[in-house]
Amino acid sequence: xxxxDTFENLDLKKKNRIINAALQxxxxxxxxxxxxxxIVKAAxxxxxxxxxxxxxxxxxxxxxxxxxxxxxxxxFLDRIDTSEKDFINRMYQIARLKVKLFAAHPSIxxxxxSFMLEKEITLPDDINEKFHKLQTxxxxxxxxxxxxxxxxxxxxxxxxFQLIQWSIDGYQEELKQRLIGxxxxxxxxxxxxxxxxxxxxxxxxxxxxxxxGKYDNIASExxxxxxx
Amino acid sequence: xxxxDTFENLDLKKKNRIINAALQxxxxxxxxxxxxxxIVKAAxxxxxxxxxxxxxxxxxxxxxxxxxxxxxxxxFLDRIDTSEKDFINRMYQIARLKVKLFAAHPSIxxxxxSFMLEKEITLPDDINEKFHKLQTxxxxxxxxxxxxxxxxxxxxxxxxFQLIQWSIDGYQEELKQRLIGxxxxxxxxxxxxxxxxxxxxxxxxxxxxxxxGKYDNIASExxxxxxx
DNA sequence: TTTTAAGTTGACCACCTTGGTCTACTAGTT
DNA sequence: AACTAGTAGACCAAGGTGGTCAACTTAAAA
Numbered sequence: 001x002x003x004x005d006t007f008e009n010l011d012l013k014k015k016n017r018i019i020n021a022a023l024q025x026x027x028x029x030x031x032x033x034x035x036x037x038x039i040v041k042a043a044x045x046x047x048x049x050x051x052x053x054x055x056x057x058x059x060x061x062x063x064x065x066x067x068x069x070x071x072x073x074x075x076f077l078d079r080i081d082t083s084e085k086d087f088i089n090r091m092y093q094i095a096r097l098k099v100k101l102f103a104a105h106p107s108i109x110x111x112x113x114s115f116m117l118e119k120e121i122t123l124p125d126d127i128n129e130k131f132h133k134l135q136t137x138x139x140x141x142x143x144x145x146x147x148x149x150x151x152x153x154x155x156x157x158x159x160x161f162q163l164i165q166w167s168i169d170g171y172q173e174e175l176k177q178r179l180i181g182x183x184x185x186x187x188x189x190x191x192x193x194x195x196x197x198x199x200x201x202x203x204x205x206x207x208x209x210x211x212x213g214k215y216d217n218i219a220s221e222x223x224x225x226x227x228x
Numbered sequence: 229x230x231x232x233d234t235f236e237n238l239d240l241k242k243k244n245r246i247i248n249a250a251l252q253x254x255x256x257x258x259x260x261x262x263x264x265x266x267i268v269k270a271a272x273x274x275x276x277x278x279x280x281x282x283x284x285x286x287x288x289x290x291x292x293x294x295x296x297x298x299x300x301x302x303x304f305l306d307r308i309d310t311s312e313k314d315f316i317n318r319m320y321q322i323a324r325l326k327v328k329l330f331a332a333h334p335s336i337x338x339x340x341x342s343f344m345l346e347k348e349i350t351l352p353d354d355i356n357e358k359f360h361k362l363q364t365x366x367x368x369x370x371x372x373x374x375x376x377x378x379x380x381x382x383x384x385x386x387x388x389f390q391l392i393q394w395s396i397d398g399y400q401e402e403l404k405q406r407l408i409g410x411x412x413x414x415x416x417x418x419x420x421x422x423x424x425x426x427x428x429x430x431x432x433x434x435x436x437x438x439x440x441g442k443y444d445n446i447a448s449e450x451x452x453x454x455x456x
Numbered sequence: 457t458t459t460t461a462a463g464t465t466g467a468c469c470a471c472c473t474t475g476g477t478c479t480a481c482t483a484g485t486t
Numbered sequence: 487a488a489c490t491a492g493t494a495g496a497c498c499a500a501g502g503t504g505g506t507c508a509a510c511t512t513a514a515a516a
Contacts, residue, residue: 033261037502037503037504046466047465047504047505047506048464048466048506050505051505052464056504057504057505152433155434159427159430162398163395163427163434165398166402167395167398169394170391170393199387202384202391205383206380206383206391206435263475265474265475268495274495275476277493277494278476279475279477280493457516458515459515460514460515461512461514461515462514463510463513464511464512465509465510466509467506469504471502472502473500477498478495479495479497480493480495481493482492484491485489486488486489
């Protein structure tokens with residue numbers, strides 16, 4: 001992946017400039033159309049250096065992918081608290097982590113999305129394995145140890161799972177569209193979390209059986225100090 | 229758009245070969261990256277002919293877009309029956325029309341999806357107007373004249389609308405993923421409509437207030453003779 | 457101070473693809 | 487025979503590609 005450790009020992013600002021320039025180029029253009037010329041230009045380094053750090057374009061791509069997967073594991077999956085047995089609460093928690101991750105590392109998230117759309121990419125075994133392990137882990141972190149007894153008894157819980165999942169995905173997707181182009185720092189996330197919370201309340205009413213007053217306060221992690 | 233009517237008077241098979249080759253190329257590659265060389269090759273015509281029919285690449289694109297919008301209006305929007313006041317039934321009807329359209333003209337649907345993702349496209353006024361009229365019409369065909377009284381009274385109908393909408397979109401998206409690469413004629417649509425129907429039943433149970441037995445048979449258009 | 461080595465640059469290369477033109481050709485009609 | 491609409495594809499200048507390499511700078515070692 002890397003020719004030597006020159007790149008890893010680089011000044012952190014420079015290193016990040018290069019990584020971000022590359023992530024952005026690859027996610028906007030896809031692997032094939034991505035231009036190493038534009039990458040070095042955006043990163044503010046000479047063309048030669050890129051190929052001094054990385055053997056070729058492909059190595060660079062693999063490096064970025066590996067880097068992104070590691071970050072997803074550490075900053076997202078490993079932080080999901082599976083002791084939360086309420087499915088809707090679990091989803092709420094995951095949504096917050098997702099948004100947090102997106103706000104902190106947007107270019108990485110865009111890069112991973114674009115990677116998922118690539119068709120003709122072949123990966124070295126180790127990265128491929130890492131990727132699939134992550135997928136499996138993600139799946140279990142979402143669905144394992146859920147308390148089925150909360151669901152209405154006249155509804156198939158598996159179907160309820162799916163419908164709730166799709167609803168949340170739909171909301172997130174729409175929110176993404178609505179926020180496109182806005183400056184991340186100018187967004188008042190509170191307001192959107194409130195809106196999201198309202199939708200979750202409706203889902204609770206619709207899919208759980210009634211237990212008056214039990215879930216008035218959904219945000220168990222309300223000790224959060226961040227704005228979003 | 230067209231230089232003269234030579235293209236419209238073309239042998240229908242040839243005309244469709246060209247249209248489909250172009251639709252496919254544009255949807256797979258996007259406007260900029262699409263190659264007129266590949267289009268003529270796939271269509272089995274000489275390079276010269278494309279520019280004999282169309283002034284340039286842009287004219288061709290505009291022609292295709294106009295063509296696709298017309299078809300969407302005639303084969304989809306105009307066929308939505310707004311006398312159906314039940315939101316879930318309306319959505320069911322729309323889903324069937326969508327799938328029908330997709331099966332009959334997949335390349336057009338892919339083309340329109342890809343067009344929606346284009347960022348730097350500017351359209352001539354007439355096409356732009358047609359596009360926006362279609363959007364408005366589509367919106368009203370989906371949400372106009374819906375019977376709110378069917379919804380549970382402890383749930384905000386606007387939110388229920390959205391959640392049902394997102395659920396259906398989610399199902400369709402997942403189905404698309406599952407069916408990717410399969411031969412369209414080998415698919416047993418019956419089975420998927422049944423599955424879809426089951427999800428809609430759940431949504432009905434969750435979001436409508438109880439009226440025993442009233443909606444056992446959702447498919448009012450069960451006189452359909454088609455396989456799907 | 458001199459030598460060596462690591463880090464860095466961008467001009468350069470051979471190659472490929474692009475949208476569009478134009479000459480030459482065919483086939484059918486007058 | 488003359489004309490014309492339809493057709494093909496070689497050709498063009500322009501511009502981009504991933505990758506190389508000789509030349510240069512900087513800094514540490516001897």
